[in-house]
Amino acid sequence: MPSHLRPAVASVVLFSALTGLAYPFAITGIAQALMPRQANGSLIARGDGFVGSTLVGQSFTADRDFHGRPSATQAVDPADGTRTVDAPYNAANSGGSNLGPTSQKLVDRVKAAVAALGGGPDHPVPADAVTTSASGLDPDITPADAAAQAARVAAARGLPLDRVVALVRDGTQGPGLGIFGEARVNVLGLNLALDAAGGATTPPQKPGR
Template identity: 50%
Template sequence: MKHLLIALRVTLVFTLITGAAYPLIVTGLAKGLFRHQADGSLIQAGGHTVGSEWIGQNFTKPGYFHGRPSAAGNDGYDGLSSGGSNLGPTNQKLADRTAADIRKFRAENPTFTGSVPPDAVTASGSGLDPHISPETAEAQVARVAGARGMSQEAVRQLVAANTAGRQFGFLGEARVNVLQLNLALDQAAPGRR
């Protein structure tokens, strides 16, 4: 009986430490030191929350930059079904989907004649990547500028202003947050979308 009481006390103590105290301390520190990130890195516009810096959205209008394809959920961009398609490089479904995405990208951006950037037609591992490469943004500049009635140079300046470099100068690649870029477009040309 003595051993059972000791085991119960130890279980109770560790439950309180790991199940209550530790999460409260970590959450408190996160809220105190990194409030924006701890609250989901939410982006506000016009007094409303319009998204998160870290969750991609499906933009389809010609006056907006389009993000990467999404394999999250049945229709894509489903935060509850985050994940890739799990289709391998030799899978015919993946080849067909990529070919269809290339045709769609070319149809949406008819003046673009270069090679289609890979991230324009491939989903990320999470299916919710909020970023595109600067090359993918450049491929869409003419379409967005035309739809917005803006000069291509003005749109390029917005792309440049919303391009983040490599993290710490050497990790990853340069990237453009699609939501932030599209919000900047809305501010620059509010009546045209």
């Protein structure tokens, strides 16, 4: 019996050390050496602190700011611990709505969002302006969504429209390596660029909220 247990125990100890200690430490060290910013969360600094991450969206609702995708994240209802309530960009509860295309609740919500944006047969709105992402924490929007918001942001900030459009263009990132994903605009980065351009400023937000 001991002769059978000894190899098994040795294998568990060996592979625990390799996969549970050596490998994580090696990957962490390589990441810190080659790409420390990404390894530490791709944080965006402003002044003496951090205002967020390029990887995790925040909830912007003021007219002076570009808004991110709708968020389906939720939180515990403070009035009833057995229920949940909508909590946009709650980083502690990432997830989509899990509503399918046949869900009447989803249809009604999207129709209401389209109407709120003044959309219609002659005025289509970008899909990402009215649909949620799988994570509920999407930090990016499409260039089309950003372009649709430019006039509102320019008016609220007292900036020329062509200046805001130029910032959207400058902040547009192409697909990864030219082939992966689609063109996108980071919402927090764009709002901070607007602050630097002048006009009304964006107050610091809590990352992931």
